[in-house]
Amino acid sequence: MTSQPQATVRRAGKTSVFGWWRWRRVEGYLFIAPWLVGFVAFVLGPFLASFFLSFADWNLVRPPEWIGLEHYRTMFTNDPKWVKSFVNTVYFTVFHVPLILVVALFIALLLNRQLPGIGVFRTLFYLPSVTAGVATAILWRFVFNYRYGLFNQAIGLLGIEGPNWLGSTKWAMPAFIIMSTWGFGSLMVLYLAGLQGVPRELYEAAEIDGATAWDKLLKVTIPMMSPVIFFTMIMTVIGSFQIFTAAFIMTEGGPADATLFYILHLYRSAFQWLRIGYASAMAWILFLIILALTLIQLKLSRRWVFYAGEEPN
Amino acid sequence: MEAKQGAVGRTDSLLPLQKGWRWHKVRPVLFNTLLYLIIVAGGIIFLIPFTWMVSTSLKTLPEIQRIPQPLMPEVIRWDNYWVAWTSLPFTRWFFNTAFITVVNIFGTLLSCSLAAYGFAYTRFRGRTFLFLVLLSSMMLPYHVRLIPTFLIFNHLGWINTFLPLTVPAFFGTAFYIFLLRQFFLTLPKELDDAARIDGCNSLNIYWRIVMPLSKPALAAVTAFTFIDSWNDFLGPLIYLRQDSRLTLSLGLRMFLDFQEGTGELHLMMAASVATLIPILLVFFFAQKHFVEGVTFTGLKG
Structure with a gap:
């Protein structure tokens, strides 16, 4: 009974086109299905789950117990290590972000020329961005070694006796900031791409008006690059709040928690002390911090980011 | 004049x-x-x-302990590499890492290109919305979903297997989907029309036309996935326990613990350099693709 009308429908050309159209509307979902399933299972689901876990006390052994905002209260009032990890991470971010942005932009400006052999340096400076891992963290651990380390031997040649970098609460963080600046390569590549996009005519017009190189940098290059700089600034801030491997390998948070970074504390809370609920609360606070910082930067960006084609205020 | x-x-x-x-x-x-x-x-x-x-x-122990250190070793000791490599099961860890990396590359290329094709070439209700969801999911810090994801894999009994480190790759990575979608959009639209007239369906177009034309973008995704998965530390640290199942980054960290007492810096460096060699090889052969990939989307830090 049912098969007969279907057959007639299929024979009629018009409706088959309609069916084809309908199929084309559905097949898109099939293409994105793996991502969509993964998004729900591994991104959205866990994201929401950690929110609920943050209100529970759970060590994987006993059943979870609902304790409301207790974890959040502990974090702010009763966990000096959390405060320390937060302060350390902010300290690192405040120095790391401007430094790496300026260095990357400076090197990009130097390399932004059609000179023979300059491509070699672009590759060279990008290198630490691909080797960032345990091996280079080990390298830097020994670069900053008090006696045999490269750094102290180098400044020793200048007659300066270097500090015990990673063993001192005062110098451990500067060591991390120096090390992180080494990885400016990926930012530099982005800036080089941005510099290629600045129209030549702007420089030529500026030159006719008698602008110096410095004027051109401040009045043409920086404003035209501001969207790229803004974007990299947001990404670098987010990244610097998530530093982990280097801290785990170089100092393990020491000495005296001087390099206890946020994620290191989160990792220990969750996977060493099995404080699942507490670590989830930490993760959510991290999320809110990052969200707030991004929104603040977005708000402030109106004052300095210039999008071409828009009238500057 | x-x-x-x-x-x-x-x-x-x-x-x-x-x-x-x-x-x-x-x-x-x-x-x-x-x-x-x-x-x-x-x-x-x-x-x-x-x-x-x-x-x-390449130095000897007395050489690295001398102050000031000589710039170059007196005799080049290639032997250090052999000593360091064989003192722990590095060969085994190398193959573990290589396996995880290869599976990740395969899974990422497949799932991300399919999703990117879906977003670039097909029309469906909610496409714009879902694409916005994809973009905003890139902003979610990995660590916010770390713990529940661990609980899922723990519940499935996947701890101490390579599954938690490989299976997610088959479900796409937002950043690479975005990268590929941007690239797919630059391909001429006429190709799609011409192929449809010739009777190709979407899957044919995806596999026979879009994929072969997108080799530069796919190479960039391959290069990034290789580096990410070769260098990954937190993932293996959480999921792998048994010595024979470790990856190179975990193995190096174990080696560091062993060497701490003896101060055999030369062996530590030999092991570190050895684990970097595959990365350096890939980088020098594929450097163009890294730079293209970075500039292509303006992402990846």
Whole structure:
């Protein structure tokens, strides 16, 4: 009974086109299905789950117990290590972000020329961005070694006796900031791409008006690059709040928690002390911090980011 | 003479008037030489940590303990590499890492290109919304979903297997989907129309037309996935326990614990350099794709 009308429908050309159209509307979902399933299972689901876990006390052994905002209260009032990890991470971010942005932009400006052999340096400076891992963290651990380390031997040649970098609460963080600046390569590549996009005519017009190189940098290059700089600034801030491997390998948070970074504390809370609920609360606070910082930067960006084609205020 | 020079300057290159023709000619040469010197000096300073790493890995223990350290080893000790590599099951860890990396590359290429094709070439209700969801999911810090994801894999009994480190790759990565989708959109739309007239369906177009034309973007995704998965530390640290199942990054960390007491820095450096070799090889053969990938989306830090 049912098969007969279907057959007639299929024979009629018009409706088959309609069916084809309908199929084309559905097949898109099939293409994105793996991502969509993964998004729900591994991104959205866990994201929401950690929110609920943050209100529970759970060590994987006993059943979870609902304790409301207790974890959040502990974090702010009763966990000096959390405060320390937060302060350390902010300290690192405040120095790391401007430094790496300026260095990357400076090197990009130097390399932004059609000179023979300059491509070699672009590759060279990008290198630490691909080797960032345990091996280079080990390298830097020994670069900053008090006696045999490269750094102290180098400044020793200048007659300066270097500090015990990673063993001192005062110098451990500067060591991390120096090390992180080494990885400016990926930012530099982005800036080089941005510099290629600045129209030549702007420089030529500026030159006719008698602008110096410095004027051109401040009045043409920086404003035209501001969207790229803004974007990299947001990404670098987010990244610097998530530093982990280097801290785990170089100092393990020491000495005296001087390099206890946020994620290191989160990792220990969750996977060493099995404080699942507490670590989830930490993760959510991290999320809110990052969200707030991004929104603040977005708000402030109106004052300095210039999008071409828009009238500057 | 002076006036003529000025007139040429104005019409030809729009450069401001130059005072004498000599200075005009010499200045760029001087400037470029100075620039080269700065860049070369910067490059050398920049490379010192790497060269120190390699030279230390070829020294003897007394040499690294001497102060000041000699710049170069007296005798190049390739033997250090063999000693370091065989003192722990590095070969096993190498194959573990290689396996995880290869599976990740395969899974990522497949799932991300399918999703990217879906977003770039097919129309469906909610496409714009879902694409916005995809973009905003890139902003979610990985660590916010770390713990529940661990609980899922723990519940499935996947701890101490490679599954938690490989299976997610088959479900796409937002950043690579975005990268590929942007690339797919640059392909000429006429190809799609022509193929449809010839009777190709979407899957044919995806596999026979879009994928072969997207080799540069796929190469960039391959290169990034390789680096991410080779260097991954937190994932293996959480999921892998048994010594024979470790990856190179975990193994190196174990080696560090062993060497801490003996202070055999040369062996530590030899092991570190050895784990970097595959990365360096991939980087030097695929460097173009890294740079293209970075500039393509303006992402990836």
